[in-house]
Structures are given as C-alpha cells and as structure tokens.
Amino acid sequence: MLQIEHLSFDVRDDGRQAEILSDISFNVADGEMLVITGPNGGGKSTLAKLLMGINEATSGRIILNGEDITDLSINERAQAGIGFAFQQPPRFKGMTVRRLLNLAAGRTLSESECCGFLSSVGLCAQEYIDREADATLSGGEMKRIEIATVLAKQHTLCIFDEPEAGIDLWSFSMLIKKFEQIHKEKKESLILISHQERIIRMADRIMVISDGKIDRIGPAEEILPTLLDTSSQEACCYGQQKGGDYCEA
Ligand SMILES: Nc1ncnc2c1ncn2[C@@H]1O[C@H](COP(=O)(O)OP(=O)(O)OP(=O)(O)O)[C@@H](O)[C@H]1O
Incomplete structure (x- = not known):
C-alpha cells in the first residue's frame, strides 16, 4: 500500500x-487503480515527480508497504518497486530500444520477451528493437517505448503520466487492454494521470487535483458523474480547456 x-x-x-502542492494526503491500496485528473497546471x-523522487517534498511523508521512502533517491525508490513513465519521455542517444528494455527489466530479455513488450504498446518489434531511442523517434513512438520499459519489470506501484498523450487510437486501444490486464491481475497498484475519459472510466477511485490541492477523491462511480455533469460550471470549463472532452459527453 x-x-x-x-x-x-x-x-x-x-x-x-x-x-x-499543499497538504496532499491519500492512499493507494494493493492492486488498486487510482486515476488522477484535473485542470492543466493543477499539480x-x-x-508524480514527488512520488518518484525527482522532486523533493517540502514537507510530508511517502510510505510504501510500511517503509518511509520520503528521503530515498530515484534509484532507491525504483528498487523499492516504483515504476514511472514520464509525460514527456527523455531520449537516449546511442542506446538501442533492446538495451533500454534490458536495463528497465534488470536482466537480459529474450528476443520474444522484448517483442511481447513492444507489441503490447502497438509497436512492430522487428522495426524498433535495434533502433536507437534517440530524437529520430517520433513523440508517440518514444512515449510507447517508455511505457514498454515500465511494463518490462514487475513493480509494486506503476505511475503513468498522461499515457494517452501523442498516441494514435489503435495503439491507445492496445494500451487500455494492457492496463485492464494489469488491473485484473491485481499484482501491481496503478496511478494513472489522465484527461482521457476511457482511462478515467477504468479507475477504482478518481482523485481530482486542482490548484495544488485535492479537490475531491472517491470511488469512480461517485466522482465520474461530477466530471461528466455538463450543468457543472467547473466541469464545463475543464472540458473546454481540454478540447471539450467532457462537455461533449
Ligand atoms: N519547478 C517549478 N518552478 C515553478 N513552477 C513550477 C515548477 N514545477 C511546477 N510548477 C508549476 O506548478 C503548476 C503545476 O504543474 P504540473 O506540471 O504539476 O501541472 P499538471 O496538473 O500536471 O498540468 P497538465 O495537466 O497541464 O499536465 C504549474 O503552474 C507549473 O507551472
């Protein structure tokens, strides 16, 4: 937890x-999927960067399975079982996709294992496995490769920051299936940061962050209607900000 x-x-x-961010408190249970949503710039x-150890919290505590990991480095948190896919993944000049997957998995993966992880994010493995994970890859390709690196290892908790960003519809459907599978197996907890209704609908619980604070958190069936309620001024403004996703529902 x-x-x-x-x-x-x-x-x-x-x-x-x-x-x-101000006074954020919440839990994620084992095997739970928490989707975090909210307006741009909300925090x-x-x-996500505080959880991963990229930013250092000004105050507060982060506890994973009873261990206080607040002061652990990024590497130590990764060893403690946290996996993270950035909103905008970094590029790695001189490193092939295969090597990146091996590093992420912490072992040498077989050809078929590499292919399986790449296929699960909609990439044709033969085309990408020996390519460099550098700036020659498109944004959507790099995003999917980064998600594949997170999938390459079993974690206690995986955090995906806007996994839908820049991903085509076909690959997005495959990704949704992968998230559903992980969620069903209940071996990993998932935190998905998303503005996408299809992802939000998968959640066990939804947390809305706005203006650096938790605006609301609760079971999906309770929070989702508040996001979809077109009569709500707040939901409507949010929908317009995000291209009308909610307002058009
Ligand atoms: N190091 C920093 N220095 C100054 N401002 C920062 C810093 N990091 C984040 N911010 C500001 O904090 C706010 C929250 O940013 P954050 O990227 O967490 O928002 P977000 O909810 O993920 O937004 P989006 O939905 O657009 O991805 C923004 O206004 C951002 O400009």
Missing part, C-alpha cells in the same frame, strides 16, 4: 516562495 501524508511542495519563483505531474 502507498500512503501519502500531508505532502507539500514549494518552489522559489522570482525570489518569492510559491506553493505548488498532477508535480505530485
């Missing part, structure tokens, strides 16, 4: 202290 207790994150901006990616 992941327990987040009173997490806050401040930055210094133009010599002034700015609060990006979702910042929270």
Whole structure:
C-alpha cells in the first residue's frame, strides 16, 4: 500500500516562495487503480515527480508497504518497486530500444520477451528493437517505448503520466487492454494521470487535483458523474480547456 501524508511542495519563483502542492494526503491500496485528473497546471505531474523522487517534498511523508521512502533517491525508490513513465519521455542517444528494455527489466530479455513488450504498446518489434531511442523517434513512438520499459519489470506501484498523450487510437486501444490486464491481475497498484475519459472510466477511485490541492477523491462511480455533469460550471470549463472532452459527453 502507498500512503501519502500531508505532502507539500514549494518552489522559489522570482525570489518569492510559491506553493505548488499543499497538504496532499491519500492512499493507494494493493492492486488498486487510482486515476488522477484535473485542470492543466493543477499539480498532477508535480505530485508524480514527488512520488518518484525527482522532486523533493517540502514537507510530508511517502510510505510504501510500511517503509518511509520520503528521503530515498530515484534509484532507491525504483528498487523499492516504483515504476514511472514520464509525460514527456527523455531520449537516449546511442542506446538501442533492446538495451533500454534490458536495463528497465534488470536482466537480459529474450528476443520474444522484448517483442511481447513492444507489441503490447502497438509497436512492430522487428522495426524498433535495434533502433536507437534517440530524437529520430517520433513523440508517440518514444512515449510507447517508455511505457514498454515500465511494463518490462514487475513493480509494486506503476505511475503513468498522461499515457494517452501523442498516441494514435489503435495503439491507445492496445494500451487500455494492457492496463485492464494489469488491473485484473491485481499484482501491481496503478496511478494513472489522465484527461482521457476511457482511462478515467477504468479507475477504482478518481482523485481530482486542482490548484495544488485535492479537490475531491472517491470511488469512480461517485466522482465520474461530477466530471461528466455538463450543468457543472467547473466541469464545463475543464472540458473546454481540454478540447471539450467532457462537455461533449
Ligand atoms: N519547478 C517549478 N518552478 C515553478 N513552477 C513550477 C515548477 N514545477 C511546477 N510548477 C508549476 O506548478 C503548476 C503545476 O504543474 P504540473 O506540471 O504539476 O501541472 P499538471 O496538473 O500536471 O498540468 P497538465 O495537466 O497541464 O499536465 C504549474 O503552474 C507549473 O507551472
């Protein structure tokens, strides 16, 4: 289980202290899928980076399976069982996709294992396995390769930041199936940061982050209608911000 207790994150901006996240507390149970959504700039990616250890919390505690991991490095958190796929994945000049998958898995994968992970994100393995994971790959290709690297290892908790971003509809459907499979197996907890209704609908619970705070959190059947309610001014503004996804529902 992941327990987040009173997490806050401040930055210094133009010599002034700015609060990006304020007093965030929630849990993610074993095997649970929590989807985090909310308006642009609300603080979702910042929270993900705090969980992964990329940003250091100003205050609060992060506890994974009873162990306080607040002060652990990125590597130590990865060893503790956290996997993370960035909103905008980094490129690795000089490193092939195969090597990246092996590094992510922590062992040498067989050809068929590599192919399986690439296929599960809709990539034709033979075309990509020996390519460099560098700037010659499109944004959507790199995004899918990064998701494949997270899938290459069993984690306690996987965090995916906007996995839908830049991914074509066909690959997106495959990705949804993969998330559904992981969720069904209940071996890993999942935190998905998303604006996509199809992903939000898969959640056990939904958390809405807005203006650096938890606006609401609860079972999907309770929170989803509040997002889809076109009579709600807030939901409507949010839908317009995101291209009308919710308002058109
Ligand atoms: N290091 C930083 N210095 C200054 N401002 C920051 C820093 N990190 C994040 N912010 C600000 O904090 C806010 C939250 O950013 P964040 O990327 O977490 O939002 P988000 O909810 O993931 O947004 P989106 O839906 O657009 O991806 C934004 O206004 C961003 O500009």
